[in-house]
Amino acid sequence: MKSTQTAIVLRITFLLLVAWPACAHAAYKISSGNFRREFGRLLFDLVTGKIDTENLGSDAVTSLNRMSGGTMLFPKIKALGAIKLICPTIIVRYKSGREMSARVEYDKGVVDWNLWFSDKPEKILNVFFLAGPGGPPGIMPYLKPGSEILPPTDFGCDPIMSSVASDDELKAACIRWPEMC
Amino acid sequence: VARDVLMPTRMLDRRRILGIGLACSVCAANGYTSGRTLPNCMFASNGGLEGNDDLPGFAAGIAEQNFGNGFVWVIDDMEKLFDLDFAIGFYDDSPDLPQAKARINSELLKVNGEKPRDGVIAIGRHLVEKLKSETAYFSAALSAICAHECGHILQFKFAETFDQFYKYVDYATAAELHADFICGYYGFHRKQRDQKYEAVLQAKTLYLRGDGEWVSVDHGTYSQRGSAVRAGYLAGKSGLSSAKAVVDEGLKLVSSLGLKLQE
Numbered sequence: 226m227k228s229t230q231t232a233i234v235l236r237i238t239f240l241l242l243v244a245w246p247a248c249a250h251a252a253y254k255i256s257s258g259n260f261r262r263e264f265g266r267l268l269f270d271l272v273t274g275k276i277d278t279e280n281l282g283s284d285a286v287t288s289l290n291r292m293s294g295g296t297m298l299f300p301k302i303k304a305l306g307a308i309k310l311i312c313p314t315i316i317v318r319y320k321s322g323r324e325m326s327a328r329v330e331y332d333k334g335v336v337d338w339n340l341w342f343s344d345k346p347e348k349i350l351n352v353f354f355l356a357g358p359g360g361p362p363g364i365m366p367y368l369k370p371g372s373e374i375l376p377p378t379d380f381g382c383d384p385i386m387s388s389v390a391s392d393d394e395l396k397a398a399c400i401r402w403p404e405m406c
Numbered sequence: 407v408a409r410d411v412l413m414p415t416r417m418l419d420r421r422r423i424l425g426i427g428l429a430c431s432v433c434a435a436n437g438y439t440s441g442r443t444l445p446n447c448m449f450a451s452n453g454g455l456e457g458n459d460d461l462p463g464f465a466a467g468i469a470e471q472n473f474g475n476g477f478v479w480v481i482d483d484m485e486k487l488f489d490l491d492f493a494i495g496f497y498d499d500s501p502d503l504p505q506a507k508a509r510i511n512s513e514l515l516k517v518n519g520e521k522p523r524d525g526v527i528a529i530g531r532h533l534v535e536k537l538k539s540e541t542a543y544f545s546a547a548l549s550a551i552c553a554h555e556c557g558h559i560l561q562f563k564f565a566e567t568f569d570q571f572y573k574y575v576d577y578a579t580a581a582e583l584h585a586d587f588i589c590g591y592y593g594f595h596r597k598q599r600d601q602k603y604e605a606v607l608q609a610k611t612l613y614l615r616g617d618g619e620w621v622s623v624d625h626g627t628y629s630q631r632g633s634a635v636r637a638g639y640l641a642g643k644s645g646l647s648s649a650k651a652v653v654d655e656g657l658k659l660v661s662s663l664g665l666k667l668q669e
Contacts, residue, residue, distance in 0.1 A: 374479050375479070390542055390546070391542045394543070395607070398607055402636045404640060405593070405606035405609060406604075406606050
């Protein structure tokens with residue numbers, strides 16, 4: 226019972242993290258900020274028509290214009306409802322920046338997103354999405370020679386999946402194999 | 407796992423690559439290509455590559471489990487560390503005996519349709535659920551299983567290793583504890599790259615799979631398994647620098663266990 230309550234609290238916290246900052250417009254700090262919060266904010270602004278172009282590169286603006294038929298509105302994504310989960314499928318570093326694929330689960334569907342962004346200056350260079358029925362991620366980074374897959378190394382995207390060991394579990398293991406702690 | 411590793415693998419009756427075809431056509435439509443440098447585990451291919459009786463429901467790729475970037479990174483890290491090229495995916499293991507398997511000479515392909523150079527790792531879907539129920543820190547538990555199976559793939563790669571195992575009456579146990587040693591070695595490597603990583607839980611994961619809890623697996627006792635992982639971890643600390651050196655060091659561990667020799 227307690228774990229169910231914890232799970233609900235964590236889910237609500239996650240949703241708040243994604244939705245709340247949408248009130249405050251500012252550049253999207255995908256690279257330096259909390260990735261899920263900042264990306265969630267970008268997604269939220271896209272469907273509410275309040276996209277902030279401050280740190281969007283010209284290619285990103287062009288792409289969004291093209292994908293929205295010049296309106297910068299995305300009713301089909303809006304129709305999918307609230308975001309339930311943001312799961313980075315893979316993050317790759319190139320010489321000039323990073324590319325990330327992420328699967329976003331909404332109430333009524335799934336969309337695969339690709340973002341290209343630079344660290345300095347922190348800028349979203351391009352963005353692309355593909356609404357899919359599920360199954361394999363529809364879009365992926367192209368790994369050029371010299372590129373590198375980046376952490377996070379935590380498994381699982383659901384916020385209720387812990388990324389740290391419990392104190393008790395760790396303590397018991399460290400008593401048995403102290404050299405590994 | 408021991409018997410599976412040491413028995414010849416049955417060939418696939420047929421393959422279907424519909425999943426790959428679907429994934430790649432979507433990529434191509436958007437100007438992407440899978441390319442030869444993609445990690446083996448990147449795509450899910452549900453309904454794509456089909457297992458056989460031995461690995462029922464096998465599907466190459468890891469995205470079906472929604473583990474995200476972390477698992478892609480870890481598998482890529484293992485392949486680079488040990489210079490391995492293997493296919494990886496999930497299959498329908500028995501709920502009564504959740505397990506993972508390593509295979510050589512398999513017809514199962516990687517998600518990009520290529521034949522893996524060094525073998526196949528298949529992780530049971532029931533095993534995944536079992537691991538999740540055992541620990542809050544699933545990352546270390548699944549890493550332990552994958553690193554242990556990497557150990558078997560390394561044994562295939564350096565085939566002379568098996569001559570050493572066959573010296574023992576319990577040759578399967580020798581092979582399993584050797585793979586546990588390699589699991590521990592990976593734990594140390596991972597800890598170097600990610601200081602927050604709790605490698606000690608790799609020892610716990612394999613300790614829990616010592617003979618006694620499971621039937622007919624010949625993996626070594628609880629204590630032997632935990633100790634083998636620990637020994638591999640400490641070997642990593644001592645600065646081994648190649649996959650072959652790790653394999654050889656693991657053989658030294660096996661020879662120190664006092665396993666009964668064949669007559």
